[in-house]
Amino acid sequence: MAIFEVEKLGLHYLTRFGQKIHAVTDVSFSMDQGEILGIAGESGCGKSTLVNGLMGLFIPPLYPTCGDVRVDGESLMNRTPEDVRQNVLSRKVSMIPQGAFNALNPTRKVKDIAADVMAAHMKGIDKKQIYERLIERFNLFGMDTKRVLNSHPIQLTAGERQRSVIGISTLLNPQMVIADEPTSALDVTTQKVVIKMIFDLLEKGIFSTMIFITHELPLLRHVADNIAIMYAGEIVEKGTAEQVVFDPRHPYTKALMGAMLSAEPGQKQRKPTAIEGAPPNLAKPIEGCRFAERCPSAKPECKQKKQEIRIVGDRQVRCDYAE
Numbered sequence: 001m002a003i004f005e006v007e008k009l010g011l012h013y014l015t016r017f018g019q020k021i022h023a024v025t026d027v028s029f030s031m032d033q034g035e036i037l038g039i040a041g042e043s044g045c046g047k048s049t050l051v052n053g054l055m056g057l058f059i060p061p062l063y064p065t066c067g068d069v070r071v072d073g074e075s076l077m078n079r080t081p082e083d084v085r086q087n088v089l090s091r092k093v094s095m096i097p098q099g100a101f102n103a104l105n106p107t108r109k110v111k112d113i114a115a116d117v118m119a120a121h122m123k124g125i126d127k128k129q130i131y132e133r134l135i136e137r138f139n140l141f142g143m144d145t146k147r148v149l150n151s152h153p154i155q156l157t158a159g160e161r162q163r164s165v166i167g168i169s170t171l172l173n174p175q176m177v178i179a180d181e182p183t184s185a186l187d188v189t190t191q192k193v194v195i196k197m198i199f200d201l202l203e204k205g206i207f208s209t210m211i212f213i214t215h216e217l218p219l220l221r222h223v224a225d226n227i228a229i230m231y232a233g234e235i236v237e238k239g240t241a242e243q244v245v246f247d248p249r250h251p252y253t254k255a256l257m258g259a260m261l262s263a264e265p266g267q268k269q270r271k272p273t274a275i276e277g278a279p280p281n282l283a284k285p286i287e288g289c290r291f292a293e294r295c296p297s298a299k300p301e302c303k304q305k306k307q308e309i310r311i312v313g314d315r316q317v318r319c320d321y322a323e
């Protein structure tokens with residue numbers, strides 16, 4: 001049974017000039033318990049906007065345009081940010097944000113930031129129990145627990161900070177975790193440590209269902225069961241990780257794979273091919289296929305005809321001409 005369902009979700013920003021930026025349009029997918037879904041796409045394609053929508057967190061200027069998001073059958077739409085923070089975040093859906101530094105209050109120690117999260121959600125828990133649980137949990141992460149917990153964020157390395165953020169985001173054993181480019185600001189060695197930590201948590205059963213967002217498609221092959229590719233606010237292709245990485249069908253997925261430095265570790269470095277042109281302006285209505293302007297195999301009608309998701313083999317592709 002699906003524990004997480006997204007149905008025709010549309011999200012927009014309302015600018016100071018009253019203009020609507022349609023950052024996410026028509027996103028639908030569902031996730032089963034234990035599934036790891038990767039979402040990839042160029043910067044600006046709407047990944048982080050989607051994350052806020054998936055948590056039901058609508059803080060102006062972000063507004064829902066249409067659609068529904070359900071966790072365990074319960075809708076997250078039309079709820080106040082306070083309600084969402086208290087009843088959904090941390091426990092049901094928890095986010096590991098893109099920038100660890102901004103996620104931690106610089107004026108407080110890690111243990112106090114973490115204790116606040118626990119105290120807010122676990123009524124009746126006392127300080128001693130909180131710290132015992134914190135030490136137990138942080139000990140799982142192979143860090144110098146006492147020092148990390150007693151430090152201010154600035155006193156930690158980038159890797160320790162990101163691992164602290166992950167530790168805090170998963171303290172309450174959320175049903176589902178959404179990691180938004182959790183390694184993008186880190187060097188390669190630290191990236192590996194952080195990825196390993198996420199997988200240790202999965203292995204230990206601290207959480208079991210995850211959306212992992214990145215602009216690095218090859219990384220997803222190693223971590224995800226299924227992959228969805230986003231372009232200009234839409235999912236253009238979704239299939240198993242193997243299907244999408246090794247046998248992409250949508251022209252954008254093909255272009256994205258071609259633009260990566262090296263598809264596989266150990267493979268000879270080949271010259272990446274940049275995707276010509278730029279994504280469409282999301283403030284204007286877009287009639288036809290959103291990728292048509294940049295698509296090497298576009299037909300004249302592609303610029304007029306909106307493309308819908310269809311099933312090709314056993315995957316979803318938003319292109320009438322994909323085979």
Ligand SMILES: Nc1ncnc2c1ncn2[C@@H]1O[C@H](COP(=O)(O)OP(=O)(O)O)[C@@H](O)[C@H]1O
Nearest residue numbers: 013021023042043044045046047048049050061
């Ligand atoms: N506060 C905002 N106001 C208006 N437009 C925004 C705002 N935040 C993001 N956007 C726009 O929404 C689109 C999607 O951005 P984002 O979700 O951050 O993409 P990604 O995470 O894939 O890089 C971009 O075109 C971006 O410029």
Ligand SMILES: [Mg+2]
Nearest residue numbers: 047048098181
């Ligand atoms: Mg982002």
